[in-house]
Amino acid sequence: MKKLFLFPLILLLLSGITETAIAQNRNHLIVQLMDEWKKPVPYATLHLVRSTDSASMGISMSNEQGICTFQISMLKDVHLEISSAGYAKQVLNLSYEHGSRQRDTITIVLKKQVASLSGVTVLAKKPFIEYKTDRITMNVQQNLTTAGLTVLELLERVPGLSVDKDGNIIMQGKTGVQVIIDGRATLMNTADLVKLLRSMPADQVASIESLHAPSAKYDATGNAGIILIKTKKRNATGMYGSLNIGAGYGNFAKANVDASLQYRKGKWGLIGQYGYMYNKKSKELGIDRTDRNSVVPVYFNQNSLGHEEASNHNMRVGIDYQASKRSSFYVNLSSAHQSLDQFTSANTGIGRPLPDSSLGSVSCGDQGIRHYSSGLSYKYAIPEKGREFTVDADYMHYRSDENMYYDNRFFDANGASYKPDRNFRSFAPSAIDIYSLKADYSMTFLKNIQLETGLKMTSVGSGNQINFEEKKSSNWESDLLRSNSFTYDEDVFAGYLNLSAKTGKWGYQGGFRIEHTKSSGFSPTLNREVNRNYTDIFPNLHISYRINSMHNISFSYNRRIQRPNYQNLNPFVYFIDQYAYSAGNAYLNPQYANNLSLTYLLKNKYMIQAAMIYTSDIMAQVLLPDSANRALFETHENLESEKIYRLTIHAPLAIKKWWNASISASGMYMGYEAGDLKGKALSTGQKFVMVQSTHQFNLGKGYNLEITGKYTSPLTYATMRVRPENFVDMGLSKKLMSGKGNLKIQVNDIFNIRKQHLNSLYPGFEYKLTQKLESRIARLSFSYAFGNNGGKTQSNRESGARPEMERLKL
Structure with missing residues (x-):
């Protein structure tokens, strides 16, 4: 792993040394x-031009602090041209002799551009991936392989983010991510946020x-960090709309429609959006395990095949x-309605070691989910x-x-x-129900110091029941041993x-946040x-x-908390079959993380970051044996x-004029310690590598090709060892109708190699788990934009409701 990072690190250091040596002889x-x-x-x-012959003396870009530095041998008869989207272009004449001073700082105030250009269309294309010292930004509209995807699938394309087999979002190898959509609460725990x-x-x-x-302005929830999802908006006067339709096929058919309409006139602005998605997908699961708690070991071989059919409607008005x-x-105002049907057929062979019996099980059911949210902001x-x-x-x-049906049948050899x-x-x-007020x-005072302060109150009340x-x-009778109820209330x-x-x-940026939490969970059944x-x-x-205009370094530290998901506190037991189930833990404690990072940024494009995260009382998802029931x-x-x-x-690469690429590579170590996990001591850890690369090709005549690949080497998570996982996506697009329309065809996981393999690291417990979700999917989509497409994306206001939604799980 050292060799993997040594060569680019040397190149970046040499670049800094060379830049410094040259700069010593310049103004x-x-x-x-x-x-x-x-x-x-x-x-x-910023373009520095010699006035006598219009020769270019340097072109540069202001950094995140609005600062740009030129290093030149003289400043005589030159002028500076400054342009930025949304601002009027400015030209400033400069002149002083070489040697008269070694350093000069000027402040220029840019004014907003109010005049419109009639008949002229200016296209300013942002890079697909942008890197800053505190964040990574994916500009989704610049990617061709995202059409027809869900937002959850989209997150896996962001460098440093991944989604595990259960839908948990992982940032730089760490769970506990806070998700904010348009500055407002998602207010769900992991499972329902995934939905x-x-x-x-x-x-x-x-x-x-x-x-x-x-x-400190953000809630302390989220050990790994924060994900900001910003939806499409415009602030131009008049009407703007867009329509996206798509269809796909893997093992089953998929379809999606999304329409939005935005109107602004005078003091009023209105946005309406509707989306529909149909997705039927297959899933395969295999578990081989050994129970050694008897004189003769008992072997279990479970194989299941199923599908999930979802129909989603979401609406939003602002x-x-x-x-x-x-x-x-x-x-x-927003609402989301989801109808979910699921079916799984499984067979579990049982033997000592040859099969002498088996369990055949079928589970099927339906679930209806309704989510309503409203927010009022004043500024x-x-x-x-x-x-x-x-x-x-x-x-x-x-x-x-949710309604479920379970059929279990028992067979001999x-x-x-x-x-x-x-x-x-x-x-x-x-x-x-969740209420939030913030x-x-x-x-700003003393010209360059900004103070931010605020208060927030959140109240959560939940009621859960399983009968x-x-x-x-021929009669159905209540099963009191499995039935339960659970209420949970929390104020922060x-x-x-x-x-x-x-x-x-x-x-400099620093501060602190104080949070007081009062919670109560009660199960009257238990x-x-x-x-x-x-x-x-x-x-x-x-x-x-800022060393100079080319080089920036930064250091950051923060302490964060991750409270238990509501459902993880819920002591309900959910059965897959007689030998496999999931259960909540009412005694879970919050986990606390201390995060340290050191970041180096070259030309506001290339980034190297070293980080360390120590988390105490880590809440880990674990697979454990139930010896009493051999489950x-x-x-x-x-x-x-x-x-x-x-x-x-992280590095963007301009290989050819028609070929651009970006690469993100991480070398990591994750280790876990537990003195007593159900009577066993646990000490696990492993080094691993994550690599992701995107390549974009301009083929001419409106055609663009994009290929994205991602690889994760074997890693260790708590009681599980995870084998390598990788995939390759490809997309082709064609601009139509004077650029207002766009036709895309894409294939995700072209080689159908995406699969999850796990095996046990818990002492004395043996299992191997393999899961294959439907991943190779071909999609065709068409998008069309109409109306006034001027203006820029509106900033999304910060809301008081944020991480609580991520903690719902029903």
Whole structure:
């Protein structure tokens, strides 16, 4: 692994040494770009031109702080041309003799461009992947292989992100990710967040940002970091709309439709969006395990085949009103409806070691999910003084109704039934209500110091029930041993203070967040109650140093918390069959993570980052033996610690004019310790590598080709060893109808090689698990945009409701 990162590291260091040596004999012209509200203007293009003959003396781009540095031998009879999207172009005449000074700093204020260009279309294409010292941004519209995908599938294309077999989102090898959509609450736990993201078409998304060093303004929830998903919006006057339709086929058919309409006139703005997705997919599961708790070992070989058929509708309406020059209101209403049907047929062979009996099981059922959310925001801003005050109120209601049927049949070695069938059915209604209120204030003082502070309150109430019945003779009778109910209430009160400043080449950002949590979980069926009342402080620090316009380094530290998902606290037992089930753990404690990272950025494009994450009381998903019933069960347990060490390189590559690429590679170590995990000591860990690369080819005449590949080497997670996983996607697009239409064809997992293999690291427990989800899918899609496509994507306001939605699981 050392060899893997040594060569690019040497190249980057040599680049810095060479740049420094040349700069010693040159003058430095430092340009600071600000807007009319004294905020930095990043990524503007600056062109230094000799006035006498219009010869170019250098072209550069302002960094994230709006700063650009030129290193030249003289400044006489030259002028500086500055251009940036949304701002009027400026030309500044400069002149002084060589040697008169070695360094000069000028501040230029750019004004917003108000005049429109009639009959002229300007296309400014953002890079597909952008790297900054605190985040990675994927500009979704620049990718060809995302058409027809869900947002969950889209997350796997972001460098450093992955999704495991259960839909858990992993950032740089770490679970516990906070997801924010348009600055508002997702308010779900892992399982239901997965269902929501699977119901959202990728065509609705403008960009995805993964933040590994969030400030105190963000909730402390999310050990690994924060994912910001921003949907498509426009702020141009008039009407704008888009339509996306698609169809696909793997083992089963798929279809999706997404339509949006946006209108703005005067002080009013309106957005409406509707999406529909149909997805039927197959799944295969195989488990081989050995039970050695008897004199003669017993072998279990389970193979199952099933499918899941989902129909999703999601709708959103937003209204914003600019009450005055400084105040505005925004109302957001959204709903999502999902209908899910599932069927699984399994056969479990049992032997000592030759098969002497088997269990044949069938499970089928349906689930209806309804999710409603509403939000009201108020904003008062005095931009010329750098002051802003916002208030956000949110409410979310989530309802799930699941009905399942289980048929278990028992056969001897000859395939004859040797005991009566056992049939069960279950009804599991759940409801969750979440209220959130948040107020934030920010101000700028002493010209370059920004203060942010705020308060937040969140209240969660949930009720869950599962009713089991067993068929005896021809009658259904209640199964009190399996039936259960569970209520959970949680209140979180938080406040934060954050300061950021820039002085010369240095940038500082630091603060702290205080959160007080009071929760109560109660199961009347089991007569079990768990109450918690605790207060935590979460500091954070981010320091950056701009060596010059080419080189930047930064250091960050933050402490974060991950509270248990609501369903993981729920002591319900969910059966797959007689020998496999999952269960909640009402005694789970929160986990706490300390994150340290050091980042080097070259030319605002190439990034090297070293990081260390130490998590105490890590909540790990584990597969453990149930010796009494000779079964395997899945649950979550607190392990003593998790240690992660990571070295990551991100680099865009301009190979040819028609061929651009990007590569992201990480070398990591993950280790786990547990002194007593169900009576066993656990100490596991392993080094591994993650590599992802995207290649884009401009074939001419409106055709573009894109190929994306991803590889993850073997790794260790808690009680499991995971074998390598990889895939390759390819897409081809053609622009139509004067660029307003786009036709795409794509194939995901071309070689159909994506499969998950696990085996046990828990002492004395042997199993091998293989899971194959439908992954090779061909899709055809067409998108069309109409109306006024001017303007730029609106900024998405921050909401008080954020991580709670990620913790729902029904």
